[in-house]
Every structure is written in C-alpha cells, then in structure tokens.
Amino acid sequence: MDILSVAGLALAALAIFGGQWLEGGHFASLAQLAAFLIVVGGTLAAVMVQSPWPTFVDGMRLARWLFVPPQTDGAGVIGRIGDWSHRARKDGMLALESELPSVVDPFTRNGLQMLVDGFEPDKIEEALQVEITAFEERHRAAAKVWESAGGYAPTIGILGAVLGLIHVMENLSDPAKLGGGIAVAFVATVYGVGSANLVFLPMANKLKTIIKHQVQSRELVLDGLLGIAHGENPKLIEARLGGYFR
Numbered sequence: 001m002d003i004l005s006v007a008g009l010a011l012a013a014l015a016i017f018g019g020q021w022l023e024g025g026h027f028a029s030l031a032q033l034a035a036f037l038i039v040v041g042g043t044l045a046a047v048m049v050q051s052p053w054p055t056f057v058d059g060m061r062l063a064r065w066l067f068v069p070p071q072t073d074g075a076g077v078i079g080r081i082g083d084w085s086h087r088a089r090k091d092g093m094l095a096l097e098s099e100l101p102s103v104v105d106p107f108t109r110n111g112l113q114m115l116v117d118g119f120e121p122d123k124i125e126e127a128l129q130v131e132i133t134a135f136e137e138r139h140r141a142a143a144k145v146w147e148s149a150g151g152y153a154p155t156i157g158i159l160g161a162v163l164g165l166i167h168v169m170e171n172l173s174d175p176a177k178l179g180g181g182i183a184v185a186f187v188a189t190v191y192g193v194g195s196a197n198l199v200f201l202p203m204a205n206k207l208k209t210i211i212k213h214q215v216q217s218r219e220l221v222l223d224g225l226l227g228i229a230h231g232e233n234p235k236l237i238e239a240r241l242g243g244y245f246r
Helices: 005-023 032-049 052-068 074-091 092-104 106-116 119-168 177-231 232-245
Strands: none
Touching: 005 092, 005 177, 005 232, 032 119, 052 119, 052 177, 052 232, 074 092, 074 232, 092 106, 092 177, 106 119, 106 177, 119 177, 177 232
16 A cells, blocks of 8 residues: 555645635535536546547556555565576576466566577567567556546636536526535636646656656566576676666
C-alpha cells in the first residue's frame, strides 16, 4: 500500500472540508448529486470519446498502482544476475536453463531463455529493447487517460456552473428554487477544478513516475543479461548495475 497516496488524498479532503468548516459553511452544502453527475459523468464521457477501448481499459486498470504500485527488488535482481554470471562463466550458458522455472517476471525469463538458446548479444538487445519500448508506450498512453481527465474536468465543471445558472434564470419568479440552482453552479466548479488538481493530474504524474521506474528496472535486467552474453566479469556487471540506484 502506498501510504503517501492515501495520506495525500486524505489531506486534500481535510483541506477542502476543513476550510469550508472554518468559513462557517456546512459539509452538506458541498454534497450536490447533480453537480457530481455532471462533472464525473461528463469527464468520463470525454475520456471515453478520446481514447481507444484498450487504452481506456488499461488506464482504469492502472489506477490501482496509485495505492498498490508494482514492487521491484533492485538489490535482489542485481544479486541474482550476478549469480547467473558466475554460473555462466563457470559452466556455460546452458547451465542457466535450470534457473528458468524459478524466474517469475516474463521479461527476465524471456531474456534468460534467449541466453540459454545461444542468441547473439545484439539480437537479445534488439528483441528486449522492442519489448521495453512497447511496455513504456502502452503504459504511458494509459496514464494519459487520467491526464486527459484532469484537462477536461475543470471545463465540465464550468459547464455544470452554466447549467446551474440556467436553472436559476428559469426560476427567478420562485425564490425558493434559486438557492438550489446557485449551489449546483458553484459546487460543480469546485468539483471540476478540485478533481483535476487534487486527483486526476497528480494521479497521472505519479503513474508516469512508476512507469519510469518499471522501465528502468527492465533496462537494468537487459544490461545485466547483455553483460552475461558478452562474458563480462561478474563483479563488473554487478558494479555497473548498482549505478541504476545511485
């Protein structure tokens, strides 16, 4: 669980509702179902129109990374690659075949399988680099779903405000109905600007950072496997890979 994400969202809610309370307002005045439907529904619709279906689905799935990001054990990966390097130097590449069943990560297992099969280093690099590029492009496109939501939400909030004011104008002769229309108008703007700047945009930026770390971990594995393929000294490989975390 990413405690910082949970704490950040909790602090954002506390700041908004706390400020409302200090100004003498009531929490219930911010709970406007009509404004919520306009902003959330309109933003979701805009993102759906913009995004291809696979990208939209990937974006929804990627949301869980905000709270449960994928874990990478950098030191453990470096140590394991170092062990593979020692074993390959001593017993040859085919000795690494027995390691394949224990490798969970598909990217690492694919690269290790290429080593065992005797692929040339440049072919291994070419194949794995294509996989890294495809991973990065796909996940960055998914993160942009939330970045787009952050761009649309404030505008949809203004749309909600205009709709609320239209409701006000239609009921000028009935003062009892004016308050509800004005409330929807202002709360819709709060929802639009607040969701964009406190949720959607920070979420997109955090997902991009996580994706960057995931790409970096794959580049580390690629670097290590190429070192093994070139027959480099195991200590040199481990020292170079350690630089990824300095």
